[in-house]
Amino acid sequence: MKRPHLFAYGTLQVDAIMRAVTGHAYSSQAATLSGYARYRIKNATYPGIIADTRAETSGRIYFDVDDTSWTKLDAFEGAPYQRLTLSVVAADGATYLADAYVIPASARGILSTAPWMLDQFLAHDQDTFMATYFAVRQPRPSY
Numbered sequence: 835m836k837r838p839h840l841f842a843y844g845t846l847q848v849d850a851i852m853r854a855v856t857g858h859a860y861s862s863q864a865a866t867l868s869g870y871a872r873y874r875i876k877n878a879t880y881p882g883i884i885a886d887t888r889a890e891t892s893g894r895i896y897f898d899v900d901d902t903s904w905t906k907l908d909a910f911e912g913a914p915y916q917r918l919t920l921s922v923v924a925a926d927g928a929t930y931l932a933d934a935y936v937i938p939a940s941a942r943g944i945l946s947t948a949p950w951m952l953d954q955f956l957a958h959d960q961d962t963f964m965a966t967y968f969a970v971r972q973p974r975p976s977y
Contacts, residue, residue: 843893881950882937
């Protein structure tokens with residue numbers, strides 16, 4: 835049986851964060867998800883995505899993620915994220931089915947109206963994020 839792929843659109847795009855969560859370095863490449871918009875979670879440095887037919891979200895696809903890593907990823911993401919299997923297009927033009935953590939419409943209120951940008955996270959928030967979430971290896975807070 836083939837292992838599922840992960841589409842990461844937020845902090846998990848950073849290899850060091852993905853390794854800190856899963857304990858593994860997975861093969862990956864840039865990818866794009868159509869039909870979803872990315873926003874910052876209110877009072878947080880990480881994002882969520884929500885369905886929006888007019889939007890497109892950039893990220894990374896990690897290939898063949900093992901079951902142990904999925905357990906760790908599910909705990910890291912926590913509520914209210916839901917893992918959905920979606921179609922993404924990788925940088926090489928290939929289309930893959932990949933699981934992504936999505937904010938359901940019922941939890942949209944936790945999202946701000948500010949877009950989340952990877953370059954801003956790397957420049958301003960990565961060190962604090964790493965210290966907060968990996969100092970004691972805790973999952974993100976639940977909402």
